[in-house]
Amino acid sequence: MHTVPATRSLLVAILAASLAACTTDSVQNTDLGPPAAASEVATAEPASAPDDAAVRTAAGERTEARFCPQASIREGTSTMQNKDGDALDYQAVIVNAKRDCRIVNGQLQITVGVEGRLMPGRAAKNRTIELPIRVAVVGQDGVIYSNLGKLSLPVKKGGTAQTFRYVEDKILIAPAAGGVVVYTGFDEGPPKQG
Template structure:
């Protein structure tokens, strides 16, 4: 389990995910990192977000907990398998506390959840280009949320088996403006640059799109140390 979690949280890792409930996504917004788009709004904009979500994915979205659409329903091309979406165990919610405080009780600033998912796939030149969408809500806690909330998300393509193989993994960050009166806010995100080689034969049946919140995925790397040159003896 430790290996599975570290793989999800680190972009360069190569294996290990925990299978969770299958879902399918939706989205609309403008991501802080390339390859995604994001839209957030107050609870009053929930219907418009849902409407635009439907424009992107049509009937290819579902609420968390609903069974995923079959590959036949997702792909018009008989040669194309569009994997189901799974939320990684332990990564379905993101809770943030006040600085230096635990994210619980009166110290909870906000909690981000995933309520709906969707995906679609296209085959071109031996590669699959997929769009993975997430819709959810930012719930304001007792400590009060900041005006803008950053949402870190990781999307991965995994071939499951005796030794799970990571085909694609990327961390994204999106931002959503909170309501002026401290209201909970609906958000939506779509990763548009999920590209990987088309699997051969029945291997595609083992592929899964994994998603989840990844607060460590976009931490800046430590700057390399500079080696001081020794002064030459005179």
């Protein structure tokens, strides 16, 4: 006879625990790893040693950002192919772009991670290639930040597809409340003539 109240109490406890785990106060950032200052923030402050102010300042300089721009792959830049005549040498494809944001010394630090796959083709030769990956931050007034990175990867004749990752972690811009987008993609430069 006491089964219904016990079950109801258990359901109420589970519901309360689930609601306590939910947060809606801050933007959920895609996690690219633990924040560098996590150990500093968790450290308890001792009474009054000479270095206390420096420890508190270092812990307060890196905090979670309330706004983190969306990261996306720019249309038409997700695939890069190289051919030897009509035969495919290799093909690289960007499949995902992630970002993580922190406030560092009053600036918005954006770390962007790009994931993709490199597949050798029929005409592949054993060598190392460089994939040109562009990361750009665009605001309402135009480009705020742009960097062309190079990722070196081995290509093997008769090899299988491999996953690659590229991380851009030097983006520092003024904090924004919106209107900013992070674009990623391959940037092979202007088309070759001739």
